[in-house]
Amino acid sequence: MSGFPTTRRSTVARIASIDGEERRRAWEALVSAYWKPVYKYSRLKWKLDPDHAADLTQAFFARAIEKDFFRSYDPAKAAFRTFLRMCLDGFAANEFKAASRQKRGGDATLLSLDFQTAEGELVEHPAAPNTDLDALFHKEWVRSVFTLSVEDLRSLCEARGKPICFEIFREYDLDPEDGVSYARIGERHRIPATTVTNHLAFARREFRRLVLDRLREMTATDAEFRSEARSILGAGFE
Amino acid sequence: MSKPVLGLVLGGVLGIFDGLTAWFTPEVRNELPFIIMGSTGKGLVAGLLIGLLARKLKSVPLGVLCGLLIAAAVTYPIAANPDPNTGKVYFWQIILPGSLVGAIVGFATQKLPTKQAESSRTAAA
Amino acid sequence: MSFLPDPALRRLRDAFDAPDLSDSRYTLLEPIGRGGMGAVYAVHDAALDRRVALKVIDAGAHAESRIVARLEHPGIVPVHDSGTLPDGRPYYVMKLVEGEPLHRVPLEMPEALRVFLRVCDAIAFAHSRGIVHRDLKPENIMIGRFGEVLVLDWGVAAEAHAGAPRAGTPGFQAPEPEVTAASDIYSLGMLLRELVPEPRPPLRSIIERATQQRPEARYESAADLARDVTAFLDGTRVQAHRESLGEAAARLARKHQLWIVLIATYLVLRTILFFWFRR
Numbered sequence: 001m002s003g004f005p006t007t008r009r010s011t012v013a014r015i016a017s018i019d020g021e022e023r024r025r026a027w028e029a030l031v032s033a034y035w036k037p038v039y040k041y042s043r044l045k046w047k048l049d050p051d052h053a054a055d056l057t058q059a060f061f062a063r064a065i066e067k068d069f070f071r072s073y074d075p076a077k078a079a080f081r082t083f084l085r086m087c088l089d090g091f092a093a094n095e096f097k098a099a100s101r102q103k104r105g106g107d108a109t110l111l112s113l114d115f116q117t118a119e120g121e122l123v124e125h126p127a128a129p130n131t132d133l134d135a136l137f138h139k140e141w142v143r144s145v146f147t148l149s150v151e152d153l154r155s156l157c158e159a160r161g162k163p164i165c166f167e168i169f170r171e172y173d174l175d176p177e178d179g180v181s182y183a184r185i186g187e188r189h190r191i192p193a194t195t196v197t198n199h200l201a202f203a204r205r206e207f208r209r210l211v212l213d214r215l216r217e218m219t220a221t222d223a224e225f226r227s228e229a230r231s232i233l234g235a236g237f238e
Numbered sequence: 239m240s241k242p243v244l245g246l247v248l249g250g251v252l253g254i255f256d257g258l259t260a261w262f263t264p265e266v267r268n269e270l271p272f273i274i275m276g277s278t279g280k281g282l283v284a285g286l287l288i289g290l291l292a293r294k295l296k297s298v299p300l301g302v303l304c305g306l307l308i309a310a311a312v313t314y315p316i317a318a319n320p321d322p323n324t325g326k327v328y329f330w331q332i333i334l335p336g337s338l339v340g341a342i343v344g345f346a347t348q349k350l351p352t353k354q355a356e357s358s359r360t361a362a363a
Numbered sequence: 364m365s366f367l368p369d370p371a372l373r374r375l376r377d378a379f380d381a382p383d384l385s386d387s388r389y390t391l392l393e394p395i396g397r398g399g400m401g402a403v404y405a406v407h408d409a410a411l412d413r414r415v416a417l418k419v420i421d422a423g424a425h426a427e428s429r430i431v432a433r434l435e436h437p438g439i440v441p442v443h444d445s446g447t448l449p450d451g452r453p454y455y456v457m458k459l460v461e462g463e464p465l466h467r468v469p470l471e472m473p474e475a476l477r478v479f480l481r482v483c484d485a486i487a488f489a490h491s492r493g494i495v496h497r498d499l500k501p502e503n504i505m506i507g508r509f510g511e512v513l514v515l516d517w518g519v520a521a522e523a524h525a526g527a528p529r530a531g532t533p534g535f536q537a538p539e540p541e542v543t544a545a546s547d548i549y550s551l552g553m554l555l556r557e558l559v560p561e562p563r564p565p566l567r568s569i570i571e572r573a574t575q576q577r578p579e580a581r582y583e584s585a586a587d588l589a590r591d592v593t594a595f596l597d598g599t600r601v602q603a604h605r606e607s608l609g610e611a612a613a614r615l616a617r618k619h620q621l622w623i624v625l626i627a628t629y630l631v632l633r634t635i636l637f638f639w640f641r642r
Binding site for chain 3: 256259331334335338339342345346
């Protein structure tokens, strides 16, 4: 995948930065992409109740920040996504051994995460029985990346004075009505169908760039970046 | 193998078998070599004619019918004449097996793969 | 942003993968499939007003279009054009074959072998040009609407003499670490096994010979393999198979089945006539 943009520096690399502000922003980016997969994975893998899973998610990221245990990540061994899941498995096993709610919450910094929304998503869109949990973690990670990138796209279109591009992208790709077509969207916005295709092409091109930016940010090496870009295409959605 | 050659070979082979069956009729057994030669010749001629006609036909029932009629026509002069030694006429004993050979050759020239059929199949592919 | 349900994720994934053709002579129609090393789309070529296939190539397969362009053969899809997308991904345009991949076409034995021979022919041609396919499997063989057989997806193909590293799909992949023309022979053997799940002994021997662990124990070329399969189809002797007397007799009987039936029919009817006249 030559030509993939490299506009953002890797979050994984920035976590080790000596600049405190940069390190904080890197953690924010990482948590925003991974907290929902971690929460949902915990709910389904260990059958934790919502409060318990929220505590575990909070504690996991808090401990990761405090102990800096993502620093030991070796890109040659696995994708960062896989490494993080393995860290979570190990962390949860230790926590269950200790079995102390106080200790889990402990004196860790509480992150501002909207667990109610995550729980609502799990209830409204339950995972199929016998779901492969590795695949689920992967899918939730893709969902996170795409959700953040869609938000990025909305901001970008607004900043460039092209909110219509995002609107057409939403109507055609995100939430299409039955029988959606370029002509129908064109009629609604009073523009020709060719303009619809141009706007959609712009939005898709930017969406692709933004997803790749996010991926670049969340991976440590070029090889991992390429592999994760390919893994997005391999994710299974019903 | 082309259709006429196929007719010739099969007609000849079945003609030999046809002639050999005369061995089971003791009163004509001493004429066996002539009978074999006659029925082989008859088979060859009928087979060739059937093979030539088969080139124009593309139907198994029609091939069988034409084979039967051609072989019957070729066999008729022999079947209609009385045996020179016994003076008896063996019309049905000769014409039916002869026609049977024709019917089988007629079937084979329509059904067995031949050189023309192969080359036209290749051209179609 | 609200929750993105699975269908929206699927559409976004397709949007993420779809090529941006806005400044080219092509208009995107629909995705056709994703193979090793790239995705293929049906596109409309405005310059020539026709539907063609456009393949967007992933990393590491930049040589694919040049390799396929070198292989002008009826069993290999011809390349019309190539270029680079605005996001930097290379693509090439080829003939759009309307048809089904081999694994979705139910084929009876003789027909399956005839298809296999056409595949061997295309592979033998590629080998003669110094190219190994490296990913032969039923999914990469297309049966066109008019019976044409095309070997697709040359995404991991490589120069035969280079001893390229292993690639392809487990189950069809040769065991040796460095891929040569013999590795394609192995994959052809596995393909034959897939096409004929319960082969008769001579065909089983052909498969065994093609899928030997040691490359030098396999057929020397795809043409040799094809020759043995043709011999099996024609009912003549298969080189890879040591046949018993019984097998030879059965093979000859099968080969001349119609002759035997005709002569037997004649003899039965002649016997009936004989006894009829003896009454």
